[in-house]
Amino acid sequence: MRNILKIAVRNLARFGRRTLLTSSLITLDIVGVLLFIAVAGSFKTIMIGQFTDSMLGHLEVHRKxxxxxxxxxxxxxxxxxxxxxxxxxxxxxxxxxxxxxxxxxxxxxxxxxxxxxxxxxxxxxxxxxxxxxxxxxxxxxxxxxxxxxxxxxxxxxxxxxxxxxxxxxxxxxxxxxxxxxxxxxxxxxxxxxxxxxxxxxxxxxxxxxxxxxxxxxxxxxxxxxxxxxxxxxxxxxxxxxxxxxxxxxxxxxxxxxxxxxxxxxxxxxxxxxxxxxGLEVHTWAALSPFSNIANMIDLLAVFIKIMMVSIVLISVMNVMMMAVYERVREIGTISAIGTPPRRILALFITEGLLLGLGGAALGTLISLAAIYALNIWKITVKFGMQQAIVLSPAVSARDVVIIAALVAVMALLASLQPAWKASRMDPVTALGHV
Amino acid sequence: MALIRAEELVKTYRTGEVDVHAVRGVDFAIESKSFVVFVGPSGSGKTTLLNMIGCLDRPTGGKLAVVDTDVGTLDRPAAAEFRGKHIGFVFQDFNLIPVLTVYENIEYPLIMVQDWPEKKRREQVMRLLKAVGMSGQENKRPDQISGGQKQRVAVARALATDAKLVLADEPTANLDHDTAYHIIELMKKMRDEFGTTFVFSTHDPKIMGEAEVTFTLEDGRIQQPSPRPVAIHA
Incomplete structure (x- = not known):
């Protein structure tokens, strides 16, 4: 596995500009998603807090x-x-x-x-x-x-x-x-x-x-x-x-x-x-129409995650398809000297995964730094009758792990088809490829 | 016992609506530790024959036994395993992996094809580097060495797994005459040192004479076997 990793890293470095462009795209993608989750989440928390802490409470009990x-x-x-x-x-x-x-x-x-x-x-x-x-x-x-x-x-x-x-x-x-x-x-x-x-x-x-x-x-x-x-x-x-x-x-x-x-x-x-x-219990969300805004923020986050997933999928798949196309003779060579198809598959999947995970790691670091900076700068928003509510953007470890896992899964799926194609390539045809 | 034995070996390709008869029922036997060349003009079937011997392609007729195995019956994974175990390849364009160093290129089949322990790998690679005259160049990348050096590395890679047979399709086609001669000499030296059978193809008349056994191919048929043609190189 260490050797597959080594070859994958070097192949990514070999096409440095393309790797950089694709990982930058994934990085920007992650930054966008995590910042949205952090800022929108903070706004949502404040908004909910305004209702629960000044009027409704978290739960209410009523007669049925x-x-x-x-x-x-x-x-x-x-x-x-x-x-x-x-x-x-x-x-x-x-x-x-x-x-x-x-x-x-x-x-x-x-x-x-x-x-x-x-x-x-x-x-x-x-x-x-x-x-x-x-x-x-x-x-x-x-x-x-x-x-x-x-x-x-x-x-x-x-x-x-x-x-x-x-x-x-x-x-x-x-x-x-x-x-x-x-x-x-x-x-x-x-x-x-x-x-x-x-x-x-x-x-x-x-x-x-x-x-x-x-x-x-x-x-x-x-x-x-x-x-x-x-x-x-x-x-x-x-x-x-x-x-x-x-x-x-x-x-x-x-x-x-x-x-x-x-x-x-x-x-x-x-x-x-x-x-x-009898008695019934209601959450604040069941009593306030403003819970719809909170739901809408959650829905937006889902849409943004879907966009992120699509961008990762398309960009990694595009790069990996190009990688396979450009290295047909190389694939023919390693296949001819007896490399088992499963190792060729692993080699290309590793490349795709590294591309996605590299972008995700960099994107997470930049996002965390940006969230830290936003907390220092203290961004204020107006909500209801409150003129200047200070946002406290934050992202949970759970969200970071979910986003990174999503990117990894998408990068894996995106490299699967090109890697499968590489592993199934006929060595004679591949070696004759010009 | 012959290392390679072909009986009525046939290979026919289907190109669109046309059948191309690349190899038309050839019979030959190649003994272990021999140094054999297939010669003939372009399109005579040399590469097709080498591909079949190397389990890269399957015959459409006849029988082909390599290292006591009927290679015509092997499926793709089995053929890949067989190649990794018994056969080394040297290509016309060297086909070294550009992201790996000279050392790593020779080491590649020991890691990716067979699972040799690190110490044994190192000993084997260093031995081969010395044998092909590339000691001290192990950390260079393929784009930092000459064509002749690349082919030396390719020969070392082909021998890395202690293959019984090395197939070389036009190994000197991209080299100048002197370098080509040195590569053939190197292959012969390796045969003597490691006891490996070398089978190569060429249409270069100056190189053909270096082989101990020559099979001349024309239109997919062997014209005449020659146990010891006269070397043209002085």
Missing amino acids: GYVASIDSLPLNLNMQPTMVGKVEQALKATDAVDAYSERIKLGAMFSNFTETTSIRISGIDPAKEIATVPLLPGRVIGDKRAGALLNPGEILIPELIARGLKVKAGDTVVLVATNRDGSVNGKTFSVAGVMQSASGPGGKDGYISIDDARALLRMKEAEVSEIAIRLKNPAQIEAVYAQLSKELSAIAGAGAGAGAGTGSADKSASAGKGGGS
């Missing part, structure tokens, strides 16, 4: 059917206290869970006493919410006040409503909400701050404390619309999702019993909307 009817924020699909207690037990027993936050979601009318508009409200426990979505305080516009993000009797209002109704921090406003039994209740709040939407202009989501929400809705029990969950490692989303789905489906039976006794509205929700009796 709630998400399907989420536009109307149905109060009759809230989780009952017994159900919430069991979910909390399951979450506390899961090591991967870093924090969780119970929320009550409701639709309400927002009034500044002269104008009225609709608003979506999340009732939260501020400390638990910040632990679960740590970027939430960062969404508050203007000067940050000292102390708690949100006190009882206060409201954080969306920027859209603040501008439209000319409301600012310190103003008094009224929220009017329809309770589950159909009655209407109102409550005054002091504006604690104005918040940016996590996804750009257009959001109409405000925050009040969970106790205020319960008071506004005249809830007799500590019901919860959803539980947002933060994981210690976001890479574990799918695994924890699967584990919790399994565990919470077991809880559902007990919870269903509790839910069944809460009134006729609950029953009709279960029957009419096909849910309500």
Whole structure:
């Protein structure tokens, strides 16, 4: 094998310019792919982080059917206290869970006493919410006040409503909400701050404390619309999702019993909307349309890998076909003196592999250097309402190994046909080749 | 026992719609350790005959036994193995591998065709380098040596595996007369030193006389065997 390697290396060096051109092409190809994976991956991570860390959390638990009817924020699909207690037990027993936050979601009318508009409200426990979505305080516009993000009797209002109704921090406003039994209740709040939407202009989501929400809705029990969950490692989303789905489906039976006794509205929700009796877990991606952008980035990476594979395949095959064509007499000679066909095959395959692996090695080194440089230069991008998010391009060892393996496999496949042709060459015809 | 024996040996090629009768039923026998030449004009069938003896081509009729093997029955891999074991080749254009040094060219069949251990390889290559007068040139590439030196290296390569038979198709065609004569002398010396049978072809009348046995070919037939033609070279 050492000798085959030696001859292959020398043959590549013999046609130096062609070897250099082909390996440069493969090198550029690898650099393009790895840089794209690194930069796009960083952008994707930041983008996902903006949603999970400032609004959604990594996972959310709802009563079955709630998400399907989420536009109307149905109060009759809230989780009952017994159900919430069991979910909390399951979450506390899961090591991967870093924090969780119970929320009550409701639709309400927002009034500044002269104008009225609709608003979506999340009732939260501020400390638990910040632990679960740590970027939430960062969404508050203007000067940050000292102390708690949100006190009882206060409201954080969306920027859209603040501008439209000319409301600012310190103003008094009224929220009017329809309770589950159909009655209407109102409550005054002091504006604690104005918040940016996590996804750009257009959001109409405000925050009040969970106790205020319960008071506004005249809830007799500590019901919860959803539980947002933060994981210690976001890479574990799918695994924890699967584990919790399994565990919470077991809880559902007990919870269903509790839910069944809460009134006729609950029953009709279960029957009419096909849910309500159990629990379901959703990942952030299932709840946000922006997961499509993440999917699109992944799809682009796949297309770029396909292009890379095609370039490697075509360039190595082209060079190896030329190598065989130019060395027909040489092949005839080594065949005539008794070189077994399998060794001739190995010789040309080794040449093709070296060509691909050389380009891949150089491309990986250049890519890693470029990624290092990009991290030093600190490239910023604008996403959502964030003006300057610093990209942190990175590529995993797994990606590098996959790309190198892809190039190796493609180089192998590309040299297979020319090498096979060389190994099957008739020595008499080859020796007579001019 | 003859090293090579041909009986009614025939080779017919099909070129388009035409049958080309390259060899038309020849009979001959070549003894071990002999120095034999096939002579004849271009197209007389010399190369075809050498190709069949060298298991590069298969006869279309008759029988051909080389080293007690009916070579007409060998398939391609078996023929390659047979060549690697018993036959060395010297080509008109030297056909050295350009990316290998003189040493590596001689060593090539010991690595790629047979699996000799490194120490034994080194001893064999050094012995052959000395025998063909190329000691001290082992690190040169083929493009750094003359045509005569290339052919010396080619002879050494052909002998590397201790082949019983060396076939040389027009080995002197690309050499000037003096060099050609020296190559033939070298081949003869190698025959004496290693006991190898040398069979070569030529249409150069000055070289023919150096052989001990001459077969003259014309239109694919052997005209007259001659045990010892008169050497023209002085």
